[in-house]
Amino acid sequence: MNRATAQDAVLADGVTLRKMTAADLEMAYAMSTELRWPHRLEDWQLAFALGQGVVAERDGAVVATGLTWRWDRNFATLGLIIVAEACRGQRIGHRVMEALMAEAQPRRILLYATAEGRGLYERLGFVRIGEVRQHQGTALPAPLVALDPGWRLRPASHRDLDALIALDARARGMHRPALIATLVAEASHAVVLDHDSVAQGFALLRRFGRGWSIGPVTAPDALGAQALIAHLTGLNAGRFTRIDIDFDSGLAEWIETLGMRRVGTVTTMVFGEPPASDAGPRLFALATQAFG
Numbered sequence: 001m002n003r004a005t006a007q008d009a010v011l012a013d014g015v016t017l018r019k020m021t022a023a024d025l026e027m028a029y030a031m032s033t034e035l036r037w038p039h040r041l042e043d044w045q046l047a048f049a050l051g052q053g054v055v056a057e058r059d060g061a062v063v064a065t066g067l068t069w070r071w072d073r074n075f076a077t078l079g080l081i082i083v084a085e086a087c088r089g090q091r092i093g094h095r096v097m098e099a100l101m102a103e104a105q106p107r108r109i110l111l112y113a114t115a116e117g118r119g120l121y122e123r124l125g126f127v128r129i130g131e132v133r134q135h136q137g138t139a140l141p142a143p144l145v146a147l148d149p150g151w152r153l154r155p156a157s158h159r160d161l162d163a164l165i166a167l168d169a170r171a172r173g174m175h176r177p178a179l180i181a182t183l184v185a186e187a188s189h190a191v192v193l194d195h196d197s198v199a200q201g202f203a204l205l206r207r208f209g210r211g212w213s214i215g216p217v218t219a220p221d222a223l224g225a226q227a228l229i230a231h232l233t234g235l236n237a238g239r240f241t242r243i244d245i246d247f248d249s250g251l252a253e254w255i256e257t258l259g260m261r262r263v264g265t266v267t268t269m270v271f272g273e274p275p276a277s278d279a280g281p282r283l284f285a286l287a288t289q290a291f292g
């Protein structure tokens, strides 16, 4: 096929791409609900407020969505990529991805792929670097995790914000001040893990989707992460609670004992060099699959 015919083919299918606006969010919400994704309209609004979106239209109707979040000079994440079921397999997902990657570049890009999306992302140059397990269910009262001397949990205050942003940046390998400030402000509980009165980790509990979400969870080690998660789970006992946990954390089995059963797996994929984290704090649970 020569170039002219290839372009004609793109035009002939009547699909156009444009920037997402706030007016698209109701439609985007309807599309994710159709897929049985849990996002509320508020979850879409937050995602849109922090990122840049693209929609594909055919005959004036939105047929695909996707967003990118340019967290710092080096890294972006991509997510909420949806193509209406009747329109799949026509390279619309591919075109949405190309537009989002153009927005994100020259940053390296991280995403969490569903089984359906993985092939598309691989063909675009994304590489698998890990796995995240989605756990959810009615939280059980959690036994407290005993900490070594010098370590303690306490509620976060507004004075902690800079420290929490710095912990997130070290653990995630991306500097995300707007995200952390927004999530802390929204959280019903924000808890800090101190060592000798210096913050070494933190975790947030907030409304998301069908219930509540624990994340991000940042801690120096698995015991610290367990203390943070058990504390928030205990506070939320009896409520529908979700956590997206890094499989390499080794905590997936333990999470089940808190009432949050594994319901799905997504593949961690990166375009370019993966984000580096130093020997310090680690990200045990994601903020959300879209934000990373």
Ligand SMILES: CC(C)(COP(=O)(O)OP(=O)(O)OC[C@H]1O[C@@H](n2cnc3c(N)ncnc32)[C@H](O)[C@@H]1OP(=O)(O)O)[C@@H](O)C(=O)NCCC(=O)NCCS
Pocket (backbone or CB within 6 Å): 035, 079, 080, 081, 082, 083, 084, 087, 088, 089, 090, 091, 092, 093, 094, 095, 112, 113, 114, 115, 116, 117, 118, 119, 120
């Ligand atoms: C993942 C998703 C966005 C892909 O969208 P899409 O528009 O179907 O993507 P594309 O058409 O560009 O490519 C998808 C597949 O169709 C194939 N394809 C491309 N052109 C095609 C054509 N003309 N005819 C048939 N198949 C075609 C591609 O090779 C690709 O194959 P794969 O199964 O190996 O991946 C879509 O399936 C979807 O919305 N799924 C549900 C939500 C979801 O999981 N989103 C991903 C979140 S990370």
